[in-house]
Amino acid sequence: MLRLKKSSSESLSAGASAGAANQLAAPHLGAASAAHNSRNQLWRQVRRKWSRLLMAVPGIVWLLIFSYIPMFGVIIAFKDFRFDKGILGSDWVGFDNFRFLFGTRDALRITFNTLFLNAVFIVTDTVAAIAVAILLYQVQRHFLSRFYQATLFFPYFISWVIVGIFVFALLSQGGVVNNLLVGVGLPKVQWYSSPQYWPGILTLAHLWKSVGFWSLVYFAGILAINPELYEAAAVDGANAWRRVLHITLPLLVPLMIINVLLSIGRIFYADFGLFFFVTRGEGLLLPTTDVIDTYVYRALTKSANIGMASAAGFYQAIVGFTLVLVTNWVVRRINPERSLF
Amino acid sequence: MLRAQKLTANRVKRNVGQFIIHVVLLSVGLMCVLPLLVILSASFSDELDIARYGYTLIPRNFTTFAYDYLLRVPIQIVRAYGVTTIVTFVGTGIGLLMMSLMAYVLSRPDTPFRKPLSFFVFFTMLFNGGLVPFYIWITQGLRLQDTLWVLILPYLFVPWFVLLLRTYFAGLPEEIFDSAKVDGAGEWRIFFQFVVPLSTPALATVGLFCILQYWNDWWLALLFINRQEMQPLQYMLHSIMTNSRAIMANPQTTGIPLPVNTVRMAMAVLATGPAALVFLLLQRYFIHGLTVGALK
Numbered sequence: 008m009l010r011l012k013k014s015s016s017e018s019l020s021a022g023a024s025a026g027a028a029n030q031l032a033a034p035h036l037g038a039a040s041a042a043h044n045s046r047n048q049l050w051r052q053v054r055r056k057w058s059r060l061l062m063a064v065p066g067i068v069w070l071l072i073f074s075y076i077p078m079f080g081v082i083i084a085f086k087d088f089r090f091d092k093g094i095l096g097s098d099w100v101g102f103d104n105f106r107f108l109f110g111t112r113d114a115l116r117i118t119f120n121t122l123f124l125n126a127v128f129i130v131t132d133t134v135a136a137i138a139v140a141i142l143l144y145q146v147q148r149h150f151l152s153r154f155y156q157a158t159l160f161f162p163y164f165i166s167w168v169i170v171g172i173f174v175f176a177l178l179s180q181g182g183v184v185n186n187l188l189v190g191v192g193l194p195k196v197q198w199y200s201s202p203q204y205w206p207g208i209l210t211l212a213h214l215w216k217s218v219g220f221w222s223l224v225y226f227a228g229i230l231a232i233n234p235e236l237y238e239a240a241a242v243d244g245a246n247a248w249r250r251v252l253h254i255t256l257p258l259l260v261p262l263m264i265i266n267v268l269l270s271i272g273r274i275f276y277a278d279f280g281l282f283f284f285v286t287r288g289e290g291l292l293l294p295t296t297d298v299i300d301t302y303v304y305r306a307l308t309k310s311a312n313i314g315m316a317s318a319a320g321f322y323q324a325i326v327g328f329t330l331v332l333v334t335n336w337v338v339r340r341i342n343p344e345r346s347l348f
Numbered sequence: 349m350l351r352a353q354k355l356t357a358n359r360v361k362r363n364v365g366q367f368i369i370h371v372v373l374l375s376v377g378l379m380c381v382l383p384l385l386v387i388l389s390a391s392f393s394d395e396l397d398i399a400r401y402g403y404t405l406i407p408r409n410f411t412t413f414a415y416d417y418l419l420r421v422p423i424q425i426v427r428a429y430g431v432t433t434i435v436t437f438v439g440t441g442i443g444l445l446m447m448s449l450m451a452y453v454l455s456r457p458d459t460p461f462r463k464p465l466s467f468f469v470f471f472t473m474l475f476n477g478g479l480v481p482f483y484i485w486i487t488q489g490l491r492l493q494d495t496l497w498v499l500i501l502p503y504l505f506v507p508w509f510v511l512l513l514r515t516y517f518a519g520l521p522e523e524i525f526d527s528a529k530v531d532g533a534g535e536w537r538i539f540f541q542f543v544v545p546l547s548t549p550a551l552a553t554v555g556l557f558c559i560l561q562y563w564n565d566w567w568l569a570l571l572f573i574n575r576q577e578m579q580p581l582q583y584m585l586h587s588i589m590t591n592s593r594a595i596m597a598n599p600q601t602t603g604i605p606l607p608v609n610t611v612r613m614a615m616a617v618l619a620t621g622p623a624a625l626v627f628l629l630l631q632r633y634f635i636h637g638l639t640v641g642a643l644k
Contacts, residue, residue, distance in 0.1 A: 052460040058535040059453055063465060066450035069505045074472040076489075080481020094484065139376060142369050151370065157628060158377035160635070164627040165384070165620065166564035168582045172589055172616050173383035176390060181402030183386060219380065223635055247365065279567070284586065303479050308571070313480060320478030328475045 084321035088313040104318035113302060117319070121298040124206060125274045128213045129267060135214055136221030137259060141251055143222065144229045156226075159219035167216075167280030174212060174285050199287065202295040209296065212285050213278070221266075228262045229255055265338055265345045272334035275327040276300065299323045384620075391415070391614035398609050414614035425618060427577055428584040435499045435580060436562040443504040444555050448547075450505075451513035452539055456525075473507045483571060493572040499580060502568060503561055509554045516550035517543060553633050560634075563623055581619045588612055 053060065084104055086097040108114050139159065146152055162170075177183045178198040185195040198204060232255065240250050277298035286296045299319055306316035339346035386403050391414055393407040401408065418425060453459050454466055476482075492498040520543065528538045544551065569583035579587065589612060627634070 049460055052458075056458070056460055056535075059456070059459060060461075062449040062535065062539070063453040065446045066469065066505055066510075067465075069446065069501075070469065070472060072490075073502055073505070074476065077477040077481040077485050078475065080477045080485060083480055083484070088484075090488065093488070094481075139373070142373055145369050146366065146373065149370075151373075155373045155377050156635075157631060158380045160631050161380050161384075161624070161628060163634070164560065164564075164624050164631075166566060166582050168566050168586045168589075169387075169616055169620050170383075172585070172612070173387050175589070176386050176403045176613070177383065179403075181398065183403050183405075186402045186404075215380065215383075218376075247362075284566075287590070300479075307480055307483060313484075317478075317480040320480045324475065324478045331474050 081321050081324060083313065084317040088317065104314040108315055108318040116294065117297055117299045117302045120295065121277050122274060124209060124298065125277065127206065127210050129270045131210055131214050132217050132221050133263060133267060135218050137225050137263065139218060139222035140225035140229055141255060143226050145247065156223065159222060161219065162216045163220050167284045170212060170216060171284030171287060175287065199289050200291045202292045205286065205292050205295045209281060209285060213281055225259060225262065228259055232258050261342065265342055268334045268338050272331040275323055275330055279304065387613050387616050391610055391617045393610055395610050414610035417611055418614055418618065424584065428579055428581045431578060432563060432581040435496060436559055439500040439503055439562045440555055440558040443558050444551065446505055447510050448513050448551065451510045451517055452543055455514045455517035469507055469510060486572060494575050494578055498572045499568050509557065512554055513550055516547055520546055556630055556633050560627065585616055585619050588615055
């Protein structure tokens with residue numbers, strides 16, 4: 008989903024400034040006088056463009072305050088944090104917090120749940136979205152097509168709080184699902200105290216919210232396929248099904264691989280709203296629904312266990328960062344346009 | 349003769365295929381809006397019906413009691429709407445300006461320090477300190493809890509939106525900048541008089557994403573807002589769902605049986621309904637934005 012069009016913007020660079028930027032990156036490589044000269048040049052540039060650089064200041068200040076300062080706060084994971092002593096004043100405890108965290112069963116549980124559920128989400132979202140996109144393509148000129156797109160996209164605008172409310176209307180004691188069960192002569196199910204059903208329920212909730220988004224992405228991908236291919240196949244007598252099988256799907260594979268890879272890069276981060284509001288934070292459901300993000304939140308706000316929370320957060324940040332780097336490296340080898348850097 | 353028969357058979361087959369596709373898409377589309385219909389129906393239902401028969405798609409006895417109840421003393425809703433509206437407009441306004449300024453600086457090839465600046469901005473998409481340092485910094489360092497600012501500031505600057513804007517600005521024709529320079533226009537005039545008017549599609553898309561982000565936010569309130577009068581809409585909904593005392597806090601409840609379920613649902617309708625409709629009307633801009641980002 009993310010891309011950084013580095014190559015194209017670089018090609019726009021005027022020779023002088025590109026040269027200056029390169030030398031900035033490696034000033035020690037040139038001879039001393041050359042470095043001195045280019046530095047002078049750079050400062051002359053800065054003086055000439057100071058009003059433009061001024062435009063970047065609000066953003067820079069914001070990033071410093073809200074991104075970079077908290078980044079250094081990861082050291083809390085190696086401290087026995089106490090509010091009265093502050094971050095810098097608290098005592099160093101080495102890897103104690105991590106020893107505690109990985110000494111519990113929680114670590115394994117939240118890691119497994121995060122990875123497993125996210126993996127299930129990636130597969131179901133992708134398969135369902137491509138299927139819906141292909142169906143949309145078959146009726147793209149029909150007047151109902153826009154209606155379908157609108158209804159599919161609707162859940163994208165709904166917050167997880169609302170999703171939690173209607174899942175409750177569906178699954179509560181007197182909810183729609185239990186009424187249906189009673190209607191066909193089956194006993195009611197206590198959904199909110201039966202953890203075994205929740206991987207399925209969460210998958211459906213996630214699918215509901217995101218299938219519209221992803222199917223529109225793949226729909227746009229299909230529209231980008233050269234229509235002459237379909238015409239040629241039709242002339243050769245291929246029916247609609249064969250055209251899907253031999254043209255649409257193979258040509259969607261690159262887009263699919265990139266999207267799946269980018270999702271895998273984010274697999275260590277869970278969608279907090281889904282896990283928090285849809286489960287209503289039911290303690291009984293934690294065995295199958297507790298993920299790293301909800302664990303950190305609870306440890307921080309409910310049990311005030313800063314040590315555990317920061318250790319789990321650090322663990323997530325480091326593994327997550329590594330995964331992003333690795334998947335981005337793979338994405339860049341496949342399609343440099345879509346890679347982040 | 350045979351040939352004609354075969355052709356009609358083909359057409360019939362194709363029509364059957366089309367029909368099945370429409371049935372499938374229609375049911376998937378219905379499933380996407382169905383849960384909201386349940387909420388809508390419940391909000392117009394009788395509290396006793398819900399207690400006895402559960403939630404249904406069509407109200408057994410149509411009543412606007414829950415809405416009357418809520419709107420008789422609508423202070424809680426009005427206040428939450430106020431908070432969310434202020435946060436959304438202030439946040440989107442300042443944020444859009446900040447992000448497009450940064451995007452403009454990064455989009456111009458002759459900006460000094462462009463590469464390190466890009467890295468400085470986009471590195472934050474790859475790595476962040478996580479929840480704990482952020483929470484402690486906001487509450488202990490900046491002391492922003494229980495202020496409107498805590499609902500605005502953390503979402504002001506989204507690197508991903510800067511990326512979208514920068515890509516768009518970089519595609520503007522170079523002649524504009526040349527002629528502006530010949531005219532002796534300064535940076536700020538170039539930005540406001542040329543770049544902004546020429547980039548309305550991109551700015552509209554990013555602006556809508558900002559509005560959606562602020563309007564639907566519960567996260568910052570969940571972390572940093574304790575005072576009831578500072579609750580934004582989504583968080584107020586959450587708190588009345590988990591805590592029926594939040595409804596009972598209404599002063600005029602004495603005597604009447606408390607219509608907890610229907611009032612909750614009516615609240616959900618009032619909180620999402622109008623905004624969801626607006627977003628739906630503007631959805632092509634969102635689609636534009638996400639295809640710009642996700643394709644190629």
